[in-house]
Amino acid sequence: RKEVEQDPGPFNVPEGATVAFNCTYSNSASQSFFWYRQDCRKEPKLLMSVYSSGNEDGRFTAQLNRASQYISLLIRDSKLSDSATYLCVVNIDFNKFYFGSGTKLNVKP
């Protein structure tokens, strides 16, 4: 079983739409959680950390559900520039960062 699992997509949405991704993790000892975005053939870039109480950064909202072992990312008012692959990352200790394979988002005009 993979440590982190994501729906690969693609999610094809029109501009202005709201879209949500989930990511499940298998290790209940996981300590910290992150969402990264990765553009084609580029490096992953930190989008946001995910805190236990949930957190928001502009159009982006992240939630953590420890009981069900998943994290989510909600994007409101999608922009063309949001088109990318979104990576879920789970940290167990200082060296164990597990990356999901990513969810691809295509925002269409």
Place this chain on the structure above:
Amino acid sequence: NAGVTQTPKFRVLKTGQSMTLLCAQDMNHEYMYWYRQDPGMGLRLIHYSVGEGTTAKGEVPDGYNVSRLKKQNFLLGLESAAPSQTSVYFCASRFEGGNQPQHFGDGTRLSIL
């Protein structure tokens, strides 16, 4: 502020050749990591370092060696390249602390023929 810099950006090798990938960070981060990314897979950890002079194996260390002689640099070596090592390699660094995120270099695309 350059952040994390990887050299080279691209390289083509023949099977059996050796090479070294360099990662340099100017953020005074203690921890540094080398990952590889293959199509359809998440990033996989090759080796990591928790400080100058220390290194440790990650998930897929076979065929690679690393060194961290200076805090700001983390080198990844391929002693005898194999086609299975064709991949995109990313270096990352971060501060100590459980909630500290990793910051990535822009990658090295390596092809082994």
